[in-house]
Amino acid sequence: MSTTEETPHAHIVRMQAVSKLYMQGKITVTALDRVTLEVDEGDFAALCGPSGSGKSTLLNLVGGLDEPSEGRIWLENRDLAEYSRSQVARVRRDRIGFVFQAYNLVPVMTAYENAEFVLRLQSVPDAERHERVMAVLQEVGLDGLEHRRPDEMSGGQQQRVAIARAIVTRPAIVLADEPTANVDSVTADAILDLMQKLNREEGITFLFSTHDQRLMARTHRLIYMRDGRIERDDIRR
Amino acid sequence: MIRLAWRNLWRNRRRTLITAFSIGFGVLLAVTFTGTGDYAYTNMIDAGASMGYGHVTIEPVGYNRTPTLDKRIGDSAALRADALSQPDVRDAIVRILGQGMFATASNSIGGSFLGVDPASETPAWSLLLRSLVRGNMLRDRDGSGVIIGSKMADHLNLDLGKKLVYTTTDASGEIVSEAARVRGIFHTGINEVDNAFVMLPIDRLRHVLGYRKGEATMVAIMLRDQRRTRRVRDALQHRIGTSVAVLDWRQTQPDLAGIINIDRSSNYISQLLIGLLIAAGILNTLLMSVLERTREFGIMMAVGMSPGQLFRLIMTESFWLACIGLLMGTVITAPWYWYLATYGIDFSGSIGHDYSAGGVLIDPVFHIRLFAESIVAILAGLFTLAILAGLYPAWRAGRIPPVESLKAL
Numbered sequence: 001m002s003t004t005e006e007t008p009h010a011h012i013v014r015m016q017a018v019s020k021l022y023m024q025g026k027i028t029v030t031a032l033d034r035v036t037l038e039v040d041e042g043d044f045a046a047l048c049g050p051s052g053s054g055k056s057t058l059l060n061l062v063g064g065l066d067e068p069s070e071g072r073i074w075l076e077n078r079d080l081a082e083y084s085r086s087q088v089a090r091v092r093r094d095r096i097g098f099v100f101q102a103y104n105l106v107p108v109m110t111a112y113e114n115a116e117f118v119l120r121l122q123s124v125p126d127a128e129r130h131e132r133v134m135a136v137l138q139e140v141g142l143d144g145l146e147h148r149r150p151d152e153m154s155g156g157q158q159q160r161v162a163i164a165r166a167i168v169t170r171p172a173i174v175l176a177d178e179p180t181a182n183v184d185s186v187t188a189d190a191i192l193d194l195m196q197k198l199n200r201e202e203g204i205t206f207l208f209s210t211h212d213q214r215l216m217a218r219t220h221r222l223i224y225m226r227d228g229r230i231e232r233d234d235i236r237r
Numbered sequence: 238m239i240r241l242a243w244r245n246l247w248r249n250r251r252r253t254l255i256t257a258f259s260i261g262f263g264v265l266l267a268v269t270f271t272g273t274g275d276y277a278y279t280n281m282i283d284a285g286a287s288m289g290y291g292h293v294t295i296e297p298v299g300y301n302r303t304p305t306l307d308k309r310i311g312d313s314a315a316l317r318a319d320a321l322s323q324p325d326v327r328d329a330i331v332r333i334l335g336q337g338m339f340a341t342a343s344n345s346i347g348g349s350f351l352g353v354d355p356a357s358e359t360p361a362w363s364l365l366l367r368s369l370v371r372g373n374m375l376r377d378r379d380g381s382g383v384i385i386g387s388k389m390a391d392h393l394n395l396d397l398g399k400k401l402v403y404t405t406t407d408a409s410g411e412i413v414s415e416a417a418r419v420r421g422i423f424h425t426g427i428n429e430v431d432n433a434f435v436m437l438p439i440d441r442l443r444h445v446l447g448y449r450k451g452e453a454t455m456v457a458i459m460l461r462d463q464r465r466t467r468r469v470r471d472a473l474q475h476r477i478g479t480s481v482a483v484l485d486w487r488q489t490q491p492d493l494a495g496i497i498n499i500d501r502s503s504n505y506i507s508q509l510l511i512g513l514l515i516a517a518g519i520l521n522t523l524l525m526s527v528l529e530r531t532r533e534f535g536i537m538m539a540v541g542m543s544p545g546q547l548f549r550l551i552m553t554e555s556f557w558l559a560c561i562g563l564l565m566g567t568v569i570t571a572p573w574y575w576y577l578a579t580y581g582i583d584f585s586g587s588i589g590h591d592y593s594a595g596g597v598l599i600d601p602v603f604h605i606r607l608f609a610e611s612i613v614a615i616l617a618g619l620f621t622l623a624i625l626a627g628l629y630p631a632w633r634a635g636r637i638p639p640v641e642s643l644k645a646l
Contacts, residue, residue, distance in 0.1 A: 060640045063539070065538075065539055065638070065639040065640040065643070066638065066639075066640040067638075085543070085544055086543040086544060086545060089538060089541055089542060089543035089544065089546075090541065090543065092538075092539065092540065092541045093540065093541020093542075093543075094541070096541075097540075098539050098540060100536075100539075100643075104532075104536040104539070104643070105536075106533060106536065106537065107248075107533070108241070108244045108245060108248060109241075117537075117540065118540050118541050120238075121540075121541050121542055121546065122541075165540060166540075
């Protein structure tokens with residue numbers, strides 16, 4: 001894994017000398033500093049490091065939620081810079097799943113509708129949509145709770161809905177930003193079990209950002225970041 | 238998308254209802270303003286038509302510019318038949334209109350005379366007959382009777398059965414006089430009419446003026462609906478040719494047309510201002526709603542909603558808001574419209590005794606009436622405003638990069 005140019009087709013994500021600069025008042029802040037990284041199919045990898053080290057920025061750039069100041073990012077061998085905003089949205093819809101620290105569910109939608117939302121955007125036919133949503137809700141352990149709205153569910157249940165939403169389209173990669181930060185340890189373990197199972201059994205690639213030692217302990221790869229750079233990249237397969 | 242937009246709208250029920258009510262109130266105001274215009278203008282135009290010229294007039298070429306009695310149409314009966322062949326025409330009346338001097342032993346006054354065929358004149362098409370307060374209608378076409386206005390009667394010290402002498406110029410420009418006896422007195426409420434209008438029998442007048450049988454100065458055409466005026470005028474002109482002039486009320490009564498135009502313009506400006514206020518209210522609601530949900534939109538875009546889909550979502554919310562507002566407007570406006578259309582509000586106490594504008598009688602009771610096209614225009618106009626007000630918030634929502642939206646609280 002992680003050497004450039006050798007087997008480009010195996011890389012889900014490839015970043016080359018990517019920098020991200022922000023203006024904070026009159027001061028330029030370097031959130032990412034010429035980062036080069038590859039993530040392969042089937043990876044279960046975590047970005048770790050102190051707050052402000054650039055973990056979330058990196059996830060946002062890989063997910064096309066933000067644009068790099070310098071450098072290039074390929075997702076499944078397509079340069080994201082080649083896409084229009086609408087095309088990037090389509091890539092996110094079809095090829096990327098997001099799981100956020102704060103769950104980020106749509107409050108007026110039930111668990112079912114939140115999980116269904118992306119399939120609706122994809123115009124999946126009704127019957128197939130229903131089948132897939134029910135299957136994924138069962139997969140994440142939420143069968144019977146499909147009609148609950150986010151404010152009627154615990155943090156762990158909401159995060160499961162977020163995972164269901166992220167994987168219902170069978171994306172190439174799931175980007176998870178501190179997915180266990182807001183849940184208790186029992187729920188965190190259950191969520192990690194679920195993600196590991198999805199990675200193992202369905203080959204879904206996961207890239208996390210985390211401070212959580214339990215999550216780090218379960219990954220195959222730990223990418224240490226500091227001050228916007230990759231300090232160390234440990235592969236433990 | 239449609240269901241989600243509907244649900245989003247009810248997340249802040251009070252705000253949605255207040256905004257919908259403001260659209261509804263806009264419907265009420267627009268209906269009141271437009272309905273006032275539709276009713277009042279029709280009323281004024283119909284009243285103006287019944288004062289002599291009709292909605293459309295067939296007259297000699299050049300008579301409108303210089304109305305002298307040497308100009309006349311020949312076969313008025315044939316022209317009347319042409320007019321009656323038009324489907325929108327309700328009636329056509331042959332008349333002679335001219336200027337003269339009216340005198341008694343005690344006084345004299347200048348004014349206008351209207352030569353009419355008593356058999357074809359009805360109160361429906363004649364304001365003067367509608368306003369008859371004393372005496373009777375003229376008996377025959379060749380009689381010596383005359384109907385005068387109440388103010389003229391006072392001025393000339395006339396009463397029923399008294400003698401009046403009128404003097405005018407005939408077809409060849411000679412001054413001619415004739416005596417007549419007052420058979421009826423009308424009171425329209427319009428000073429310039431009550432003071433200076435006289436109705437004479439047409440055949441007697443032809444004799445005085447030296448007109449041949451069938452000659453007249455106009456055929457006054459009454460329409461079923463004043464909105465068809467231009468269509469009828471053009472159709473008749475095409476049918477009859479250019480040997481005579483076919484004019485509509487705007488040409489024969491330019492003062493009235495001017496007053497209606499000015500009033501209509503100020504009405505439009507008022508409605509535009511009201512519309513802008515309503516649009517600002519909708520814009521405010523949608524913008525607030527968009528700003529409140531910036532993070533949520535960030536989530537939606539993060540999971541794959543495109544800026545275009547987000548734009549459509551907010552425009553759909555705008556659509557629903559417009560529908561609710563128009564529905565609410567219909568509900569609150571219907572009883573108001575019914576009351577004003579049926580009973581109206583009587584302002585006669587505060588208007589005084591002269592209920593006229595541009596020499597035309599106006600109704601002192603405030604009524605409204607809406608034409609079908611006005612209803613469509615109001616609903617379409619307010620609907621369009623509501624949709625337009627949604628454009629900026631919808632555009633703005635899609636412009637914020639997802640990463641910025643996700644940072645919003």
